[in-house]
Amino acid sequence: KNEVEQSPQNLxxxxxxxxxxxxxxxVGISALHWLQQHPGGGIVSLFMLSSGKKKHGRLIATxxxxxxxxxxxxxxxxxxxxxxxICAVPQQPMNxxxxxxxxxxxxxxxxSVKP
Amino acid sequence: DxxxxxxxxxxxxKRGQNVTFRCDPISEHNRxxxxxxxxxxxxxxxxxxxxEAQLEKSRLLSDRxxxxxxxxxxxxxxxxxxxxxxxxxxxxxxxxxxxxYGYTFGxxxxxxxV
Numbered sequence: 001k002n003e004v005e006q007s008p009q010n011l012x013x014x015x016x017x018x019x020x021x022x023x024x025x026x027v028g029i030s031a032l033h034w035l036q037q038h039p040g041g042g043i044v045s046l047f048m049l050s051s052g053k054k055k056h057g058r059l060i061a062t063x064x065x066x067x068x069x070x071x072x073x074x075x076x077x078x079x080x081x082x083x084x085x086i087c088a089v090p091q092q093p094m095n096x097x098x099x100x101x102x103x104x105x106x107x108x109x110x111x112s113v114k115p
Numbered sequence: 116d117x118x119x120x121x122x123x124x125x126x127x128x129k130r131g132q133n134v135t136f137r138c139d140p141i142s143e144h145n146r147x148x149x150x151x152x153x154x155x156x157x158x159x160x161x162x163x164x165x166x167e168a169q170l171e172k173s174r175l176l177s178d179r180x181x182x183x184x185x186x187x188x189x190x191x192x193x194x195x196x197x198x199x200x201x202x203x204x205x206x207x208x209x210x211x212x213x214x215x216y217g218y219t220f221g222x223x224x225x226x227x228x229v
Binding site for chain 2: 004033035040041042043044045048086088091101102103104105106107108
């Protein structure tokens with residue numbers, strides 16, 4: 001069974017700062033997900049990536065498959081980025097017939113960006 | 116399509132009562148997942164369906180919990196004889212079977228058992 005570790009658990013930044021959140025997992029995977037959760041509970045999918053790097057606006061996600069590690073970066077952070085950021089990986093190991101099942105989630109990183 | 120809808124958004128119930136939550140997935144998605152999230156934790160898997168078939172259940176899903184997806188569209192999650200430990204956010208997500216597509220999550224149902 002895959003296990004997911006995120007760091008840091010809590011992060012406070014000043015507006016404009018560059019932010020990095022890290023995620024490590026224990027078993028080889030087909031794809032890793034970065035998710036955002038605002039107070040109130042709803043989860044928004046930010047990225048799904050299986051190699052290299054993806055960018056969307058001020059958000060950048062990278063993954064190193066060999067090291068089983070991924071990072072989420074936020075450039076020029078803003079108070080509206082304040083949320084919980086969660087890393088998730090498939091419970092099933094790689095080569096599970098290309099079919100995706102349920103996800104295993106990290107505990108999340110609570111980000112607070114101060115103006 | 117308006118995404119994944121969950122109803123109700125909030126539910127307060129007395130211990131021992133039964134509650135039922137509903138999830139309407141994205142219509143083209145054949146997989147539907149239920150997760151439970153307690154304060155300060157990431158979501159934990161409960162069960163998932165492919166069409167109307169329940170493919171996997173977590174050991175977290177005690178015999179007081181039951182989930183259905185009768186026509187392969189919406190799903191219901193019922194908790195019988197609720198306990199205070201059932202207080203949590205219950206999240207639903209849907210996806211295609213093929214892994215190259217992502218997941219879409221609902222806004223969740225927050226259950227408080229008093």
